[in-house]
Amino acid sequence: MRIDLRSRLALLAALLLAAPAHAAGTLTVCAEGAPEGFDIVQYELANTNDIAGLPIYDQLLRFKPGTTELMPGIAERWDISADGLVYDLHLRRGVRFHSTPWFKPSRELNADDVLFSINRMFDKSHPAHGSARNGYVYWAGMQMSALIRSVEKLDPYKVRFTLTRPNAPFLANLAIANIGSVYPAEYAGQLLKANRLDQLNTQPVGSGPFVFRSYQKDAIVRYDANLDYWAGRPPVDRLVFAVTIDPDVRAQRLLAGECLVGDLKSQSVASLKPGGVLEVLRFNPLVTSYLALNTQHKLLDDARLRRALWLAIDKKAYIQAVNAGFATPAASFLPPGIWSHDPTLKDRADPQEARELVKAAGYDGSELQLFIGTGSDRKRAAEMLQADWAKVGIKVQVRVMELGELYKRTGAGEHDIALLSWFGDNGDPDNFFSPNLSCVAAAKGGGNKAHWCDKSFDALLDAANRSTDRARRSELYRQAQRKVHEEVPVIPLTYPVELTGLNKRVGGFVPSPFANMDFRAVSLKP
Structure with missing residues (x-):
């Protein structure tokens, strides 16, 4: 079939419009261990949080990058009663859960999802409570069940927490991935009907910056950028965690450019020669x-x-x-x-x-x-x-x-x-x-x-x-x-001292006082 010049130009324009606006390639991270699972509220390892928590899930609140300062997350604002016992969280509109081969959301995130996520941990009679085989270690350790009297839906985008006593760290706890992550109640309901709630741990769905694609056990976790992310799509197209337990091998993979980000151990850093493609960030986390x-x-x-x-x-x-x-x-x-x-x-x-x-x-x-x-x-x-x-x-x-x-x-x-x-x-x-x-x-x-x-x-x-x-x-x-x-x-x-290896192509990485890695704003230079 013959196509004239005008048709060729029209076709080229259509292809350019259809192409991703940020075709920034793949960010590969050398992880020091495999994730324990993907149902983040069950686990307490920092490595699991980096791989299976922050990429997938949004929390009710967030921390300003590089600080311990609270900022809005799924809750865009909140009100606190004078006696410190009642917290009304106003939820952000327009937040959508990930669309995956195993789940297609039919609605936006709302108060029902927050109630499911909290009551699953809070209420032992909740039908999804027993799906966490490891229990809810953080929730228990922070004594959340003794602290919270009730959780109520005031309207589709407003949730009220009533406490049994004043608690100064309460809001900050809602920013912790192991406590404040929001899950889709619709997905959980489908799994509950199929008697497959354990699938929350293997085929996760959140509303966070990256969409889970696959996990090759003890080897590789793959994500795609969430193109509909409410805070703006991540600058990279794909995020890959390559499990690399040996610290010397991690250092060599970073030096070779096979990984662009990774934790470094002190002995490996001491043996590295200065210069080249690798920069080592040194900082003092909590x-x-x-x-x-x-x-x-x-x-x-x-x-x-x-x-x-x-x-x-x-x-x-x-x-x-x-x-x-x-x-x-x-x-x-x-x-x-x-x-x-x-x-x-x-x-x-x-x-x-x-x-x-x-x-x-x-x-x-x-x-x-x-x-x-x-x-x-x-x-x-x-x-x-x-x-x-x-x-x-x-x-x-x-x-x-x-x-x-x-x-x-x-x-x-x-x-x-x-x-x-x-x-x-x-x-x-x-x-x-x-x-x-x-x-x-x-x-x-x-x-x-x-x-x-x-x-x-x-x-x-x-x-x-x-x-x-x-x-x-x-x-x-x-x-x-x-x-x-x-x-x-x-x-x-x-x-x-926390030591992080960064390829010089990496931009926008901010060291966290919590020593976790949040890649939603990280970009790659050509």
């Missing part, structure tokens, strides 16, 4: 590396032995060997970047006093079990700790397992000691204390891996959360820090 001591186990139920474990650690040598100097020693469970951190607390280091406390505690020579995740840095950390403790007469056996298994088994209380890190989620001190050290979170399967319950400590948290006076809250949190320092349910190890 992160504490720590040891959780199972206070319910024999021997570790004695605070003297717990203090001995802390006193025996040579943190100066530890930081050089494990972090290549990219960390500072920790004394408080709260990192320095968070308000109310107590700088007067001092780190402990006295092997001789440790030996005396070991003897006073009646340590019988039993071998303690140290649980760690996979990775050369964690293995090196365990070896350093094991050697330090052997010098004061404490025997420790190291058990290595995948991170998901580590969190599951430590939640169940199988460990004596666990090497963990906590990444802050909302900029409030309560986010460190309640999920990790409160009595509610000490229940089996919860976030309190020390399984420590102290009613006077919980009373401090409760008083702090009821107050809106930051000076008063700071004083209460300083008291809480001193109690943890004295009782030692956890040993704060380090405040690590």
Whole structure:
């Protein structure tokens, strides 16, 4: 068939109009581990949040990029009653859920979706409550069920939360992906009828910046940009997470340009040559590396032995060997970047006093079990700790397992000691204390891996959360820090420096104080 010049030009114009407005290619991220699943409210690992939380789901509120400042999300504005008990959230109009081969939305996001998402976690009789096989660890750890009296739909775009008591961090908690993510009630209803609610974890649907396409287990997660995203379509066309567990392999893939973004370990950075295509961002997020001591186990139920474990650690040598100097020693469970951190607390280091406390505690020579995740840095950390403790007469056996298994088994209380890190989620001190050290979170399967319950400590948290006076809250949190320092349910190890490798083609990446990766505004240069 012959086409004249005018027809050719018309055809070319039509093709150009049909082409994507932002044909920016694929952003490939080297991830340090596989996601635990895609039903984000079930999980607590930071890596899972990066891969399966922020790309897929919108939260009721958001944080301004690079800060702990709250900003509108699905809720475009909110009203709070004078007594601090009633929160009315006004929902954004025009938000659409993803269209996928397994679900086609028939309506916009509205109050019904918010009620489904919250009541699924809040109401144990809700038909979708039991679909989360891992439970709702964050929801439980932040004591949300005890805090919320009711959730009501006032109109299709207005939701009311009524609390049982004032709670200063409440709004910030709604910005956490593991609590405030909004799911499509319509999709869940279809799955419920088909008895397939577990599909929320394998074929997810959200309203976030990227649409889930596929997951090759333990290898690759693929997303397409959400062309209908209410905040504007992402600058990149596709987002790919390539699971790359070995930190040295991640570094090499970044150097070769196979990945354009990825977490780097300190030892890998120390060996990198300057220049080339790779830039290394260094920043101090709200992160504490720590040891959780199972206070319910024999021997570790004695605070003297717990203090001995802390006193025996040579943190100066530890930081050089494990972090290549990219960390500072920790004394408080709260990192320095968070308000109310107590700088007067001092780190402990006295092997001789440790030996005396070991003897006073009646340590019988039993071998303690140290649980760690996979990775050369964690293995090196365990070896350093094991050697330090052997010098004061404490025997420790190291058990290595995948991170998901580590969190599951430590939640169940199988460990004596666990090497963990906590990444802050909302900029409030309560986010460190309640999920990790409160009595509610000490229940089996919860976030309190020390399984420590102290009613006077919980009373401090409760008083702090009821107050809106930051000076008063700071004083209460300083008291809480001193109690943890004295009782030692956890040993704060380090405040690590976060190291992120960026290809020089990457633009718009903003380091987060929560050490998470949000790619909705990231672009690629030619």
